Amino acid sequence: MTDKTKLQVKTCDELKQQPEEYREACEKLVISHAINELYGGRTYDDPAIAFAPTPYAKWLTCRVAMEEYGHHVRFFELGRQMGIPAEKMLPEKTAKKPLSVFDFPLTSWEEFVAIKLVVDLAEILQVEDLLHCTFHPLRNLARMTMPEEKFHAQFGLDFGAELVKTPEGKAKLQEAVNKIFPGVPAFFGRAKSKNNEIYRKWGIKLRSNEDMAADYVKRGAEAIRKLGLQVPDIAVAAA
Ligand SMILES: [Fe+2]
Ligand SMILES: [Fe+2]
Numbered sequence: 001m002t003d004k005t006k007l008q009v010k011t012c013d014e015l016k017q018q019p020e021e022y023r024e025a026c027e028k029l030v031i032s033h034a035i036n037e038l039y040g041g042r043t044y045d046d047p048a049i050a051f052a053p054t055p056y057a058k059w060l061t062c063r064v065a066m067e068e069y070g071h072h073v074r075f076f077e078l079g080r081q082m083g084i085p086a087e088k089m090l091p092e093k094t095a096k097k098p099l100s101v102f103d104f105p106l107t108s109w110e111e112f113v114a115i116k117l118v119v120d121l122a123e124i125l126q127v128e129d130l131l132h133c134t135f136h137p138l139r140n141l142a143r144m145t146m147p148e149e150k151f152h153a154q155f156g157l158d159f160g161a162e163l164v165k166t167p168e169g170k171a172k173l174q175e176a177v178n179k180i181f182p183g184v185p186a187f188f189g190r191a192k193s194k195n196n197e198i199y200r201k202w203g204i205k206l207r208s209n210e211d212m213a214a215d216y217v218k219r220g221a222e223a224i225r226k227l228g229l230q231v232p233d234i235a236v237a238a239a
Contacts (some may be wrong), residue, residue, distance in 0.1 A: 007203060009135045012081040025198050026135045027084055029205075034075035034089035038121075041068035043105070048112040057109075057159065064116070064155060067148040074144070078137055104179075113163060114176035117156030117227075118220050122187045124149045125216050134203035153223070160227045170213045170229070175223055184220065184233065188213040 007022075009015050015023060045065035052058040059206050087093035093160035106112060127149055130142035163169035189196060191210040207215075221231040 007134050012078075012083075012137060015082060015135065015137075019087060021198060022135075022202050022204075025195070025202060025204055026138060027079070029130075029199070030075055030079045030082060030083060030138065030197065031088055031094075034079055035091050035094065037068055037075060038072035039091045041072060043067060043070075044112060045114055047106045048109070051106070051109040051112060053109055054208050060155060062153055067074055067152070068178055071145055071148070074228055076140055077199075078141055081137070094219070103183075108172065108176070110163060110169070110172040112174040112178070113156055114158045114173060114180050115156070116152050116183050117160050117178065117223055119187075120149055120156060120185050121151035121223060122216055125212055125219070126186075129207055129212065132203075132206060138204070157223065157226065164227050164229070173227070174229050177229055181220060181224065181232050182234045184214040185217060188216065188232055 009022075014025060040057060045061070045068045045149065049058055049061050049065060076089050078084070078085065081130040106115075124146070127142045127146050130138055131146070133142065155227040158175060163173045166199070189209040191208075191213075193209050196209045217234055224231050
């Protein structure tokens with residue numbers, strides 16, 4: 001039996017020697033990141049380039065899209081090194097549904113700014129939770145990804161600050177925040193989730209879904225208030 005308190009898995013080769021429950025948990029996490037990064041990039045970041053109102057905004061949106069595709073590529077490559085079949089990490093080839101937060105088509109620049117403001121903050125929390133992961137390749141990937149996710153959330157704040165300068169821009173951004181923010185806590189998964197329990201048992205993740213969702217609601221509200229917007233009512237699943 002592995003001593004879980006001292007468990008540190010440094011390479012994909014070492015992963016192969018770990019108990020099935022540990023390997024499967026790492027695989028699930030890598031698959032979910034690979035799928036959601038690609039789905040998010042395709043559904044929002046890529047189409048947002050066309051909505052970006054100025055060359056400067058297009059330039060930075062291209063950078064965001066490049067980085068989101070890059071996140072998919074890095075998780076995908078790690079997954080391949082772990083022996084995960086390629087088709088399990090591509091949304092069109094798997095039955096696994098992307099997160100419900102990605103369930104609507106992008107229709108405006110304001111929606112994209114709201115997504116970066118509140119959805120990428122949720123990504124930051126997810127990545128933070130992997131910074132001390134006992135599977136080191138995943139931890140390293142989280143550390144590499146973190147500055148880029150922070151840039152995306154800052155992008156939301158910066159372009160949000162531009163939009164709120166006009167009453168029309170502010171109203172549209174508020175409408176987009178109202179539409180998007182309440183759906184984001186679901187991104188953290190159900191309370192008392194069995195998967196989450198396994199992640200924590202093995203030190204793959206640190207926090208419970210409900211703990212992260214509650215923290216997210218607080219931090220999301222702060223970001224929304226920073227722009228002088230109203231925080232929409234939000235119901236968080238009881239722990
Ligand atoms: Fe990402
Ligand atoms: Fe992002």
